[in-house]
Amino acid sequence: MKLTTCFSTVRTRMVSSQPKYELIQEVGRGSYGVVYEAVVKRTRARVAVKKIRCHSPENVELALREFWALSSIQSQHPNVIHLEECILQRDHLAQRMNHGSSSPLYLELVETSLKGEISFDPCCAYYLWFVTDFCDGGDMNAYLLSRKPSRKTNTSFMLQLGSALAFLHRNQIIHRDLKPDNILISQACTPAGSCEPTLKVADFGLSKVCSTSGLNPEEPASVNKCFLSTACGTDFYMAPEVWEGHYTAKADIFALGVIIWAMVERITFVDVETQKELLGSYVQQGSEIVPLGEALLENPKMELLIPARKKSMNSHMKQLIREMLSANPQERPDAFELELRLVRIACRELDWDT
Structure with a gap:
């Protein structure tokens, strides 16, 4: 099947009929x-x-x-x-x-x-x-849930995610819909035949590019001072302040905290509409599961059970996830501090189970 005339190698206003x-x-x-x-x-x-x-x-x-x-x-x-x-x-x-x-x-x-x-x-x-x-490895959900848990993969993925988010925030972009479904996997294979998965943050349909500061038009706006009011995203990854409709780029930090916690401990839930198993951390209330952001909005002082499993995790990783999932966005690290701390954890604490 060939593309229609909407693709061409020329840069003229209207494209030629030669398909690219x-x-x-x-x-x-x-x-x-x-x-x-x-x-x-x-x-x-x-x-x-x-x-x-x-x-x-x-x-x-x-x-x-x-x-x-x-x-x-x-x-x-x-x-x-x-x-x-x-x-x-x-x-x-x-x-x-x-x-x-x-x-x-x-x-x-x-x-x-x-x-x-x-x-x-x-x-x-x-x-x-x-x-x-083109990403040939599917999304993060499909990739991880079809494989056995791997500390090496977890470490690699958290570093890649931290680097990607710092890059986006440095470019004044708030993603607003970070979730495993929107993180794609590219499997680049070496001549020796080994394939290393590379994450690609995708799906920017809900993203927001922050404009320059109102006080100084020449000064780029800080994503952490760019306040948004449209409540959007996916319930299980939305920060409490997003539910209220007054938030900054720190909402992306919360979403990434949900993703990393779920990835490390393989916490999943089943989507009611699609019946798909998805990575995501949540709060259990009786027979119902409640998104973390919604639960923290109702009870900001609620203490999250991190780790959720009997198996312990390294104290540095536990503390970082707790801060990323703080009900108060001011207590969360920004993307640049987060990237640095993830690198330190990966370098110094290779074994999270001690």
Whole structure:
């Protein structure tokens, strides 16, 4: 199967009819869009292609948020998904998307996002195509839960996650939906045949790029001083302040704390809608499980049982997870301190069980 005329090697406003990519197979589908495995025809390199139909203001907003976040990053990071290019298609016409473009097609999407109503001809079919890294190892849930627990993998993953989050926050990006489903695995194999999993933080549809400080337009905004009010994310990974609708990038720290704790102790729950087993820590209240953030919002002084299993964990790791999951965001480390502390734990405390 070949891609339509929406992909081309030229950088002109409207693309040529020569296809640049070839679709191999569908690898994922949801209400937001469809993801394909594809190859670059010239080099045969594998890529992922996400096709998003812009048929509602909600879809347009999610797509633009992802585009704005990924296109704002000036450099690449091994643990953050890389946007190769984004193509905007209307019927049989298409063009490469550029941030801040004055293109009428692009401005119609921006207006749709801002107004919350379709600002273009509803008879036309609008699509956004995102070309990114292809990750052949599935997501973090599928990867870890199909393998035996490994201290080496846990250590590697926590370091990669800490590095990725510090990179995003350094680039003024608050992810707002960190969870194992949104963390993909790429398995790069050496000539000797050994494959090391590399994490890629993905799915930036709920992300927020913080603008410059209101006091000094020349000074970049600190993500830890960029206050947001839209409660969004996935229940089991949302910080207590997100439920209230007043939060900063420290909400990402909380979500990562949930992920790391669940990964280390293999704490899982079954999603009611999909019946999938997912990594995630929570509070047991009778026969029900309650998201940590929701439980801490109701009882900020509640003491979390870390570790949750009989098997103990290193005191440094235990303390760090406790701080990451603090009900008070001010008591959580920022992403830069977190990255440093994770490195120290990995280097000095290789055995977490002592």
